[in-house]
Amino acid sequence: MEKSITYFEKPGPINTDAIIGLVKERLRESDIKYVAVASSTGVSALKLNQALKDLDITIVNCSHHAGFKEVNKTRISAETRAQLEDEGIVTFIGSHALSGVGKSISKKFGGITPVEIIASTYRTISQGFKVCAEITIMLADAGLIPVGEEVVAIGGTGSGLDTAVVMTAANMTNAFDMKFHEIIAMPRP
Template identity: 55%
Template sequence: MDKNIHYFENPGIENTDKLIELVKARKEELGIKNIVIASASGSSGVKLAEKIEDASIVNVTHHAGFRGGDEIEVETKYGLELEKRGVEIYAGSHALSGVGRGISNKFGGVTPVEVVAETLRMFSQGLKVCVEISIMAADAGLIPTDTEVIAIGGTGKGVDTAVVLSPAHINNFFDLRIHEIIAMPRP
């Protein structure tokens, strides 16, 4: 099998529109029905939902309090648009940091989960995010674990990485399989 991977010159928001085009094409080629996207504000989730209407989409944002206070970061205007388009919004603890990061922040050192996250970052921040949000959405029962899905992540703002994977629940983390990379920034 021959497969092309699109590499972006740099990570970041400037890749969002092109990435969504690439995701749409691959989704149609493979007949994938479920997409999970990391979008803290909801902006990238809305862009995706505007371009892809025939998929079940989950927009994953940071947990409440991630930036302080008790609010989630999905902006009201984007949250309303996501809701109107039938996109699920999920806010929850990061699968690849969570309590481990709290322990490291308080006492120093590093946890095994942080080593896994850092290993995935060796490919790209976006790849780590794709794996993480897939676990989070699967644990919430929002995407299936018995079929391939497309996961979309990024570096800071916007999205720049997409993969086809079979998700797994956190308790079966090593059953997760990345089948292909659609696009990512070149490290």
């Protein structure tokens, strides 16, 4: 089997439009039904939906947990969340699977927890690769994407999107059952 991978010269939001185009191409040649996207503000999720609206795909968005930047605040506004809902896209907001309460332990007492080591290891490939692993656990645990069938996951570096994969999600209790089948595009480390 031959599949192409696109490597971006630099990470970051400049790659958002290109990656959405590449995801669309890959979806056209597959029978994948779900796309999991990390879109903190919802901006990339809206762009993605605009591009994929002629495909029979369920897009599910994952934003940061409340309090990530500011106490009691979510990164996505109520208006954008509602707009996404109107377009059929659910936004999940919850505890981050690859940091969790462990992050409080390392912040308060120092060191690093095993889950954070998993996150850092994925980041050696790309930030977005870690994000794809993390959001698919979160969305699978929320019952919003299926476990046991291939989905597309898309993440980025800080903002926007630069990494897309075809993968099989896993719940947090079986995280090592997660499978990465194909890299569609990523920034070249």
